[in-house]
Amino acid sequence: SFAYLTVKDRLPTILTKAVDTVHRHKKTFFEKYGQEGVEAEKRAIGLMSKLRNELQTDKAVIPLTDEFPDAAQWNTYIERQQAALGPEEFPSWFKSSWLFMECYMYRRIHESILLNPPICDFDVFSEAKIQSFFSSQDAILIVCTYLQELQRKIENFEESQLKDEFMLLMQVALWGNRCDLSISGGQDNSQKNNPLASLESLKSFILVDDSERVWNLLVNNWKNKTSQTTPIRVDIVLDNSGFELVTDLVLAYFLLSTQLADEIHFHGKSMPWFVSDTTRRDLDWTLKNLQASNHASLSMCGNMWEQNLHKGVWVYHDHLFWTLPHEFSDMSQDAPDLYSELHKSNLIFFKGDLNYRKLTGDRKWSHTISFDTALQGFHPAPLCSLRTLKADIQVGLKPEQAEQLTLSDPQWLVSGNYAIIQFSDPNPK
Numbered sequence: 001s002f003a004y005l006t007v008k009d010r011l012p013t014i015l016t017k018a019v020d021t022v023h024r025h026k027k028t029f030f031e032k033y034g035q036e037g038v039e040a041e042k043r044a045i046g047l048m049s050k051l052r053n054e055l056q057t058d059k060a061v062i063p064l065t066d067e068f069p070d071a072a073q074w075n076t077y078i079e080r081q082q083a084a085l086g087p088e089e090f091p092s093w094f095k096s097s098w099l100f101m102e103c104y105m106y107r108r109i110h111e112s113i114l115l116n117p118p119i120c121d122f123d124v125f126s127e128a129k130i131q132s133f134f135s136s137q138d139a140i141l142i143v144c145t146y147l148q149e150l151q152r153k154i155e156n157f158e159e160s161q162l163k164d165e166f167m168l169l170m171q172v173a174l175w176g177n178r179c180d181l182s183i184s185g186g187q188d189n190s191q192k193n194n195p196l197a198s199l200e201s202l203k204s205f206i207l208v209d210d211s212e213r214v215w216n217l218l219v220n221n222w223k224n225k226t227s228q229t230t231p232i233r234v235d236i237v238l239d240n241s242g243f244e245l246v247t248d249l250v251l252a253y254f255l256l257s258t259q260l261a262d263e264i265h266f267h268g269k270s271m272p273w274f275v276s277d278t279t280r281r282d283l284d285w286t287l288k289n290l291q292a293s294n295h296a297s298l299s300m301c302g303n304m305w306e307q308n309l310h311k312g313v314w315v316y317h318d319h320l321f322w323t324l325p326h327e328f329s330d331m332s333q334d335a336p337d338l339y340s341e342l343h344k345s346n347l348i349f350f351k352g353d354l355n356y357r358k359l360t361g362d363r364k365w366s367h368t369i370s371f372d373t374a375l376q377g378f379h380p381a382p383l384c385s386l387r388t389l390k391a392d393i394q395v396g397l398k399p400e401q402a403e404q405l406t407l408s409d410p411q412w413l414v415s416g417n418y419a420i421i422q423f424s425d426p427n428p429k
């Protein structure tokens with residue numbers, strides 16, 4: 001299975017790269033913290049090497065020992081997994097569920113760093129994220145320039161033009177999800193082609209396309225807006241930093257400036273996660289970097305986006321639930337505060353593959369089962385998954401669609417070449 005290959009090959013590679021990154025920063029740690037920094041670097045590397053050994057020899061999952069606020073919840077989860085197995089067995093890398101073990105690896109990397117002050121705020125993936133941002137420079141410039149030009153024309157747009165632009169920018173944000181650094185084992189996977197020019201030819205690779213339903217929801221909210229109605233809120237559960245993040249911010253800016261939304265809420269990760277996922281620090285770094293650019297459209301985007309955050313029409317949230325191994329159907333029970341926050345939204349976009357696995361509980365569903373069923377009661381608000389397929393799970397397909405895909409391209413589920421725009425509305429009007 002793809003899970004087996006991930007645990008056997010991809011995760012150890014990612015761990016080795018993390019060890020190497022920490023080691024290459026030895027000098028920086030020395031300059032910053034003196035000998036204490038070097039000692040911390042050695043201890044962190046020791047912990048990560050031990051982790052890699054545990055993984056490769058299928059050792060039992062052990063509880064977390066740091067004091068990060070999610071440690072107790074993690075340990076309860078581990079105990080629950082243990083209890084489900086009984087006294088003869090124990091959760092381990094090759095026997096427990098893929099989702100659990102993969103999340104656990106990233107949490108243990110974080111523990112290796114947390115336990116070692118003064119380097120405890122070091123992001124082992126930061127370098128790769130920054131490099132991927134720079135390798136996507138041309139593509140970033142193209143989408144930011146497009147947004148800037150759109151901005152000039154938007155006021156005179158008819159509804160049909162607004163719809164066309166929304167559809168286009170949603171597809172750009174969709175395909176932006178190809179650029180994650182976990183599927184590539186930490187290797188550069190940035191956007192090299194013109195992201196606008198390829199959209200037409202990519203259309204046939206969108207296996208489920210509910211974009212009309214998403215548009216109808218947005219445009220109806222917009223039309224029914226009065227001075228009495230509450231502001232229209234769109235949430236984006238972010239995925240990767242770099243090119244994908246820029247495409248999400250472009251979409252968010254479009255929604256706000258057309259008043260299809262009055263506020264946008266972003267959700268990021270509270271620790272380095274699945275190599276390229278966005279943390280608050282990545283968002284800040286991205287905005288600063290754009291602001292400092294010599295290209296007018298990049299600096300303009302950086303400035304406008306920063307102002308939106310400042311004005312509070314863009315809100316950034318991080319919640320520890322996003323970095324737990326839980327599937328989203330557990331959210332109302334295990335993170336009721338987050339569930340009620342999402343319940344305030346008019347539309348939630350879930351970016352990326354990992355979010356899709358958590359939305360559907362990472363089960364071996366039949367490909368034709370409905371998305372609503374696979375969500376298993378997770379219906380905080382209308383939601384839409386924008387995801388390129390990088391794990392062997394996909395629901396909501398037509399009869400025979402999966403079989404035909406398997407015949408024409410056996411790797412369709414995991415290559416990242418196919419995508420979905422999949423929508424679910426708990427209370428359709």
Ligand SMILES: O=P(O)(O)OC[C@H]1O[C@](O)(CO)[C@@H](O)[C@@H]1O
Pocket residue numbers: 006010102177180181182183239240274351352353354355390391
């Ligand atoms: O950034 P995304 O789209 O969530 O993808 C994360 C990657 O990590 C995995 O979840 C496992 O490695 C894959 O399924 C996917 O390739």
Ligand SMILES: [Mn+2]
Pocket residue numbers: 180182239240274276277352354
């Ligand atoms: Mn990711």
